[in-house]
Amino acid sequence: MSPSIQVLLSNQTEILYQRLKEQLFTSDTDPFTIRVVVVPSKVMKNWLSLKLAEDLGVAAGIECLFLEPAMQRLQKLLEDPEENAFQLPSRVVLALSIEREIRQALKSEKSEIWKPLKDHLLDKRRKNLTGKGEKRLVSLSDQLAVLFAQYDKYGRKMLQRWQKEEPAGWQELLWKRIVVKVGPESFFWKKGNVTVHLFALSYISRQQHQMLCSLSSHVPVCYYLLSPCEVFWSDLLSDKENSRLIRCWENQGMSAEALSEATELLFERNPLLANWGKLGRLMAAQIEETTLQTDENYRELDQESTCLQALQMDLLKLRNGKFLEKRSFKEDNSIQIHVSTSKTREVQALYQTLLGIIDQHREIDPYDIVVMAPNIKVYEPMIRAVFQSPQSQLNCQIMDLNLLDQSDVVKGFFHLLDLAETRWENESVLNLFSFFSFQEKQGLTQTEVEKIGKWVRDTKIRWGIDARHRSEILLRNHCEKGMLDNSAAGTWKMGIDRLLLGTAMILPSGIEEKARFNRRPLREVAASDQELLGEWAFLMGKLREDLSLLSSEKKMPLDEWSEYLLYLLHQYFSWNRASEKEKAQAETLAKSIELLRIADAGAKDFYPFSTVIFHLKKALELQEVHDRENYVQAVRFCSMLPMRAVPAKVVVMMGMSEENYPRKEDKTILNQLYFQKGVDPFPSTTEFDRYLFLEAVLSARQSLILSYHKKEQGGEKLNECSLLISELVHYLDQSFSISGLKPSESIVYEHPFYSFDKKYFQEGQKIRSYSMPDYLAALSYYKVENKSSYRFLPAFHSPSSLTNQKFEVIDVKEIKRLARNPFRFYFQKRLGIFLKEEEETSTEETLTLSPLDLSKFRKESWRISMDKMLQIAELEGMIPVGPFRDLSIRKAAAEAASVAENMTQLSLKPSDLFEIQFCETCSTPRKEENRWVLPPLIVELESGFVRLEGFLGEGSLEGMIAYKKGEKRDIVELWPLYLIWCRAIEEHALPFRKDLLFIRSGERKESWLESSLESLKDYISYFNQASHVVSPLIPEWVEALTKEKASELEKALNLSLNGDFFYNDEVKWICRGGNALDSEEMHAAWSEQAKRLFSQPIAQWSGKKR
Incomplete structure (x- = not known):
C-alpha cells in the first residue's frame, strides 16, 4: 500500500x-x-x-x-x-546493560577481540579496574548507549550485517549480546x-x-x-561540494571549455541557500x-522595502543577487550586526538595541522578540544582571537552563555526595553549610554558620577527619602508603576537640602547664555558643558516618542505592519553606532517584557509586528548567537547538563568533557510521546549525540582529565573527547598498568598552543608550571641570596648621598602633573605618612555619626546653606535617638557638624579663611576679595634662626588650615606647638601664638622652595631630621624609607600593584605581615633623652595633 x-x-x-x-x-x-x-x-x-x-x-x-x-x-x-514490536531500550537501561556486559568481559573473556577495551580500561600493572578505570567505564558505556541509538536510527543495514555475520570488533559483539534484535524493515x-x-x-x-x-x-x-x-x-550543492565535483571532473579529463560551462552552471544559484x-x-x-x-x-511579499525582506525573497525565488542589478535602500536597519568587547557588554548592547527598536516600532511587544545563543547557560548571569535589574524596562524568560545549576537543593545534594570523594577540605565542608536547604534542615542560621567558619579558621582545620582518614584518602587516590606523619594537626577531630576542651576546663596559663596536654584547649567559644558547638560536633560525626559508604567502594543493587540516596536527601535537606519552583525542582530530584530502582530492568546487578552518580546527573541534565516561563510579555531567551527557530518580529542570535557557531562536530572514532558502508544520511551538528541559521533568517519578520563579543573572559585570543555572518555580509555587499554604502559599512555596530561611553549620547550616532544611570555616569566621567580623578585623601595637610585634638588619657597600645601604622590608626580612630581583612581558609598543608608562628616560637622557645616548645607548637598546629616537618623543626631550632645566643650576649636570662604596666589604681611602683606595676605617667603639655596608662611591653634590668632586628624601621616604630620606658625610669628612679635591646640581632642600643621628657612631649603632640589628620609617618617612609629632596620619598613610595610584601592595606585601599600618592605634597607638609621626631634616633642608632 x-x-x-x-x-x-x-x-x-x-x-x-x-x-x-x-x-x-x-x-x-x-x-x-x-x-x-x-x-x-x-x-x-x-x-x-x-x-x-x-x-x-x-x-x-x-x-x-x-x-x-x-x-x-x-x-x-x-x-x-x-x-x-521491537523498541530499543532507553539510554540509561542500555548504558547499564553495556556496562554489565563489559565488566563480565573484562573478568572472563580471553579473546583478542576485547584487547583494545582492556588496554583502555584496566590498570597496566595491576590488570584491574582502578578508580580512574571505573569512571572511564561508566562514561564509555553511556557513549556507546548514545551510539547504539544512532545506529538504530541511521544504520539499520549495518546492524543487519552485524546480526548475520561473525563479529569483527568488540562493538559488534556487544551489540549482538545486548540488543539482539534489529528494527523491522516493514x-x-x-x-x-x-x-x-x-x-x-x-x-x-x-x-x-x-x-x-x-x-x-x-x-x-x-x-x-x-x-x-x-x-x-534539492539538487543544489554547497561551495565545498561544488569544488569536490569540479576536481572529480578535472581528474576525469573534462575539457577546459566544458569545465568552464559546467562550473558557471554550478555556481548560478543562491549561495546562501546552497551552503x-x-x-x-x-x-x-x-x-x-x-x-x-x-x-x-x-507567501510573496508585496514589496521588498527592507534589506531583510529582499534577502528572504532572494531565497524564496532562488535568485543570486550577484547577477541582478544592485538594489538600494535608505537608512535600513532591518539586519544589524553588533560587535562588543565582552559577554556582559554584548548583553548590555542588546538591551539598549531592543529598547531602540521598540521605541521606533511601537507595535512590537517584548513577546515579539526571540533571543538565541549557542549555549544560553553561559549568558545567564549577564541576562539576569541586565534584564532583571530594578532599572530594566523589559521582562525576560530564560529557557533551556540546567536543573543542576538552578536548584539550591540539587546543588547542595550533589555537593554532599561529592564531599565523600574529597579530602574533606575546610572549604568544601563550609560550602555545604552555606546551602539554605541544608541550614533549614539542620536548624542553623547564617550567623551560626559564620561562627562555625571562624572556629574552623581559628583552629587551623585544613583537611581530613583524623590522621587515619588522611591516610585512607592518600591510599585511595594517590599512593601505596599513607601519611608519612601520623600527626592529627589540621584535622577536624583535632580542631573540634580543642574547642570542646576549651569549653570544659580552665585554660592553662603557664608554658609548663600547656606542655602537659595532648590537646591544646582553645577558648574561642562563648558560653552562649556552647550548645551550637555541641550540635556542630554531632553533625560532623553524623556526616562522616553517613557518607562512609560512598568512599568504601562498595557495590549494591540500584534499588538499595536509591533508598540510600533518598535517606541522605531527606536527612540533610529540607525545602518546606522554599518557593513553589524550588519545591518542584526538589521533587524532580527525588523522583529521579526513585527511577533508579527500575533502571537496570530488574537485573538486580551490583553497581559502584560512580555508576549511580553518573546516571543520576545525566538524568537531571535532561531536565530542562525555564526561568519565568509564565511571563507572557517578556523577551524570550533560549539555546540554539536543532529545529528551534520560531517566527518573531525580532530574531536575535548572540554569541555568533567563529569558535562558537556553527558548533564543531565531535567525530569520535567509536562511531562506526563513519566507517561502514550502506548507512543512511545522518546530518552533522554543523549542518543542523547552518540550517537553523537559515530558518532564523526566514523567521525574522522585521529585524534580524546578530551579535558576538571579541574576547572571552580571561583569554587573550580575539574572536572573529562566525563564518555564517561572513557569508551573509559578503552576499549583502554583492546584492545591496544602504544609503550609497556597502551594507558591511552600514549594518555593523562596534560597541565601546564602557556602557556610558559618550558615543551613546551624541547626536547622529547609529547606536544609542536609554539608560539614565549610564547617562549620569557619562556626565560625571566626561565633565570638563573634573580633570583629576577622585582621591580619598584630597591632600596631606601640614600638622602645624591644624588645631590639636586633646586627650586627657592615652592608652599606650594606641601609641603602639600609631607608631606601627598611622594610616590604620587614622582610619579607625578618626573615621571609624575598619577594613575587613580577608579571612583565608587554607586547604593545603603548610610547608614551612608561617612568620606569625615563627614569631610566637621565637618569643617562647628560650623560656622552656626545646622539646616542650615543639610539643606545644604541634598541639597548636604550627609545625608542618610530612616531609617538611623535620626541615621546619630545624629552622625553629636554629631560631631558638639564635635567640638564646643573643640573650646570652645581652646578659639576659628568662627570669630577668618582666612586663611594665601603668595602672590607674597604683600610687607607688611595686614589683609583682614577672611584672612591674607603676602609677600612670603624667606628661604636662601646653594644652593640659596627659595621663598614659596600659601595658608598655617587656623589659629587664638591662633595658627595654624588643623582638626585632634593630633596622631603621624598627627604630621608628619603637621610638615612642622607648621614650615612655626612659620617662618611667626618670620619674620613679627605677633600677633599669635606658638601653634598647634587640633580641633577633643581639644589638644593644645605648641611650644618649639625659632627659626624655621633651621628646615624649613632641610625640604626644604628634599623637594628637595624627588623630585629627592622616599622617604619612609609617616606619618605611620616615627616613625618606627626613631627606631634603622629595625624590627620595618617591623612591620609597614606589618600593613599598610595587613590592610583594607591603603590609599596609589602608595605603593600598587609598591608592586603588590608580590614585597615586603625591610625594611632593607629602614631603612639603610632613618633612619637618619627621625630622623633629626621628632624626636624632636614626642618626644615633642606625648602623651602630654592640
Missing part, C-alpha cells in the same frame, strides 16, 4: 500554523480523536500552545510531543501486538482514532520517515515543513523518493 502522507510546504511558520489549525478539527475527527502534534522544541511547543489557545479558546485534547516520545506513543497506541499497524501532525520539523531520519509512511496507510499523517524556496532546489540548506535538501530528497503528495503555499 502506497504511503498517503500529506506534505504542506510554506516559507512562513504562520501559514503552516493556519493549515495545522484546519487539519486538527476536520469533519473526519470527533471529540475522542487523539491528536498527536510532534514539535521540535519547547519554544515551538509554547508558541503553538499559546496560538491555539488564543484562536480556539482551548488547547485541550491535543498531545504536543517531541519526536522520540511521539514515536513511542504511536507504537504503543497503534502497533500490532501480535507482531512483537511495520504492522492497526487502525485507530488518531491523527498525526509533524509541525516545523526540519529533518527526520529515513527510518523514522519510513515508519510514518507505513503508519499513514492506517491513520492520517501530515508534515508541515518550513521550506525556504518555492522552486526545485546553509543541506539539511532541508536531505529532507526534500526523502519526500521526493517516496512520491508523497505536496501542498505548497508560499
